[in-house]
Amino acid sequence: DAKTTQPPSMDCAEGRAANLPCNHSTISGNEYVYWYRQIHSQGPQYIIHGLKNNETNEMASLIITEDRKSSTLILPHATLRDTAVYYCIVRVDLTGNTGKLIFGQGTTLQVKP
């Protein structure tokens, strides 16, 4: 299973961009990178995912390096409500079109006023 490595914690000033790095050097060519976050003890919340190209949605941007061995999640204007644990995950493909998400320890992002 492809593994991911993230810094355990990061701080960000409110209103500034939060850039969360992730290493996934053993990723296979057809494995997707997913980002989730978990606020307090709520259920994990989907943020964004990508395969090769950079992606952007209303929540964040995902920048994937050309060799796909690392990626960065960007929250363009962090707010206090973005304080959470952020998980970078490589989806493990199973039979057919099914797969599974294997969570690591994640990065605890603290947004400060």
Add this chain to the structure above:
Amino acid sequence: DTAVSQTPKYLVTQMGNDKSIKCEQNLGHDTMYWYKQDSKKFLKIMFSYNNKELIINETVPNRFSPKSPDKAHLNLHINSLELGDSAVYFCASSQANRGQGYTFGSGTRLTVV
């Protein structure tokens, strides 16, 4: 309308009891999952069903038995509860196409005393 709903939200029970947690999704997804989050906040996949068929069965004691009566439901029955079963259990669902996000429920906090 809650997309993935779990009941109960909290469950306190004595060692040795048998209990069930129910999960329902109204997203039309064909794959459902159970995850366990222990006291160290580590999220670990337990089971997955695709179209009512078990496709993931991680190293989980056989006291845990998932049941999927239809695509929209995945229940978790636990026999002979032990103190170590205390955790937050999350249900999730997805559509089994590569690159689709998972939607998680809000969790069931199980406390075994």
